[in-house]
Amino acid sequence: MRLLSLFLAVWTAIAEIAFQNSPQTILRTDPGRYGPEIEEYHYHYQQWPIGIAVSSTGRLFATYTRGSYTFTLGEAVNKTAEKLYPSADLNLPVSALNTSFNGIPFGSANSTGLISVQAIYTTRKPPTAPKPSGSIIMPYAQPGGSKIVGISHSNDPIYATYTFPASVYSFDSYMYDIRFDLRPNLTSSRKGIAYIIDSSDEGRPGFIILDLGTGDSWRRLTQHPTALRVADDVPNGETMYYSPPTSPYLYSNPSLNLHASPSDPLSELAAHNSVSNLGKRGGNANGFEGDSNGLVYQPMPKHSAICYYDPKTLQRHGWFYVNINQFPYQLNWNNGTGGRVWPGCSVEVWGWGKIVSLG
Numbered sequence: 001m002r003l004l005s006l007f008l009a010v011w012t013a014i015a016e017i018a019f020q021n022s023p024q025t026i027l028r029t030d031p032g033r034y035g036p037e038i039e040e041y042h043y044h045y046q047q048w049p050i051g052i053a054v055s056s057t058g059r060l061f062a063t064y065t066r067g068s069y070t071f072t073l074g075e076a077v078n079k080t081a082e083k084l085y086p087s088a089d090l091n092l093p094v095s096a097l098n099t100s101f102n103g104i105p106f107g108s109a110n111s112t113g114l115i116s117v118q119a120i121y122t123t124r125k126p127p128t129a130p131k132p133s134g135s136i137i138m139p140y141a142q143p144g145g146s147k148i149v150g151i152s153h154s155n156d157p158i159y160a161t162y163t164f165p166a167s168v169y170s171f172d173s174y175m176y177d178i179r180f181d182l183r184p185n186l187t188s189s190r191k192g193i194a195y196i197i198d199s200s201d202e203g204r205p206g207f208i209i210l211d212l213g214t215g216d217s218w219r220r221l222t223q224h225p226t227a228l229r230v231a232d233d234v235p236n237g238e239t240m241y242y243s244p245p246t247s248p249y250l251y252s253n254p255s256l257n258l259h260a261s262p263s264d265p266l267s268e269l270a271a272h273n274s275v276s277n278l279g280k281r282g283g284n285a286n287g288f289e290g291d292s293n294g295l296v297y298q299p300m301p302k303h304s305a306i307c308y309y310d311p312k313t314l315q316r317h318g319w320f321y322v323n324i325n326q327f328p329y330q331l332n333w334n335n336g337t338g339g340r341v342w343p344g345c346s347v348e349v350w351g352w353g354k355i356v357s358l359g
Contacts, residue, residue: 027324027345041321042076044344048325051287052346053120055153060321060346061085063117066097067104072117076346086156090114099142109142111163114149119178122153141171148178148194148210162194162210168217172202177287180212181237186259189213193259195240198222205244209259218262220271226251241278241296241309243285250278250285250298250309281307286327291320301328319348 025040042060047069049062060076071084071091084091092113099107108115146169150160169175176199182192191213198206198219206222221227227244240255257271285298285307296309299322306322323346329339 026343028326028341038347038349040345041079041348042346043080044082044325044346045080045342046070046082047074048340048344049323049346050325051117051119052321052323053122054321054348055122057153059153061120061122062323062346063120065118066094066106066116068094070094072114073120080343086151086158090158107142107145109145111144111147112158112161115145118176121178121180123180123182141169141173143169143171146173146175148196160212162212162215162217164208164210164217168208168219169198170204172200172204173208174199174201175208181255181259182212183237187211187213187261195255195258197242207240207242207258220258220268221253221275224272224275226275226277241288243288243298245286246284248280248283250281250296252276252278278309281309283307289320289322321346321348 026043027040044062047064050065051063053061055061062074062076062082064072064074066072073085073091074082075085076082090113092108092110092115094105096110096113097105097108097115099105106116143166144163146164148160148162149158151157152159175196177197179195180192181195184190184192186193189211191211194210194212196208196210198204198208200206204222205227206224207220207227208217209220210217226242226249237255239252240258241250241252243250253271253275257267257274260267260270281298281300283300283302286301287299289297291297294310297320298307298309299305300307323344325344326340329341331338
């Protein structure tokens with residue numbers, strides 16, 4: 001029931017390209033022999049990363065879900081080591097987490113500290129705004145603890161914090177991915193919009209829309225069939241591409257239907273009536289990204305590869321970054337036997353519309 005991934009883009013055809021890791025690699029290898037060579041940018045030896053972002057100056061930041069991990073947001077200091085970021089005060093220690101799941105420390109209602117960071121995004125133009133029971137699959141959230149935080153790279157202060165009312169982010173919500181559209185004409189505040197995935201395992205997945213100027217937030221497409229798990233297995237912001245985790249299908253919706261004001265009584269109906277099924281892509285996807293040519297990249301765990309979606313067959317020229325965290329080797333996906341082998345890795349790829357296969 002988890003809505004997993006999203007990306008803002010405009011153009012869309014499907015392709016999958018693989019890559020044979022060099023003999024010198026210390027990572028798992030893949031038999032594929034297609035695509036550009038990857039550069040192993042940073043090795044993770046202590047904590048398995050969830051999300052990464054690289055600044056325009058080459059600084060690499062990584063997020064980590066909690067449990068026994070020392071910190072939840074870190075920055076690489078060299079190729080094999082990280083430090084917590086931006087400070088120890090903001091990275092809440094494990095001792096400050098006041099709920100647990102199966103004995104694993106997890107939650108907090110702290111509205112200022114970093115609890116369990118899932119997604120991270122860097123931009124040269126930071127958004128600004130006033131600071132504003134039964135069987136379960138995963139731990140419940142605590143009101144006030146879930147938040148979006150803006151941090152300046154220049155001197156590391158927190159310049160914005162957004163929390164969500166219970167009507168938007170409930171106890172069974174789980175924020176997963178985030179994308180920004182900073183065009184000033186989207187809302188009356190002229191500060192842009194954040195699109196956030198609620199990956200609720202309890203059956204309420206959908207989109208959370210955040211006005212970065214006012215701090216107001218609302219929901220769209222909650223429990224829409226395209227947001228629900230199935231039984232079987234960009235850049236100008238005009239179209240939202242998204243997918244549930246156990247579906248081979250890719251969907252899209254005009255982003256206008258998502259960021260339309262909740263005061264419009266027909267806005268939710270318009271969002272439901274404007275979903276497009278773009279067809280099968282060859283497997284399930286976990287986490288989307290895109291580039292200035294409109295390519296939509298989709299990591300495909302089933303194939304240990306990344307696919308891209310683009311009807312114009314445009315070639316991508318430049319670097320992008322991706323995590324290898326061996327997610328499919330976790331013990332709960334392998335009958336209780338964990339198969340992850342250190343290190344994890346953040347890699348960079350020089351792309352011409354061709355994507356790597358990852359072990």
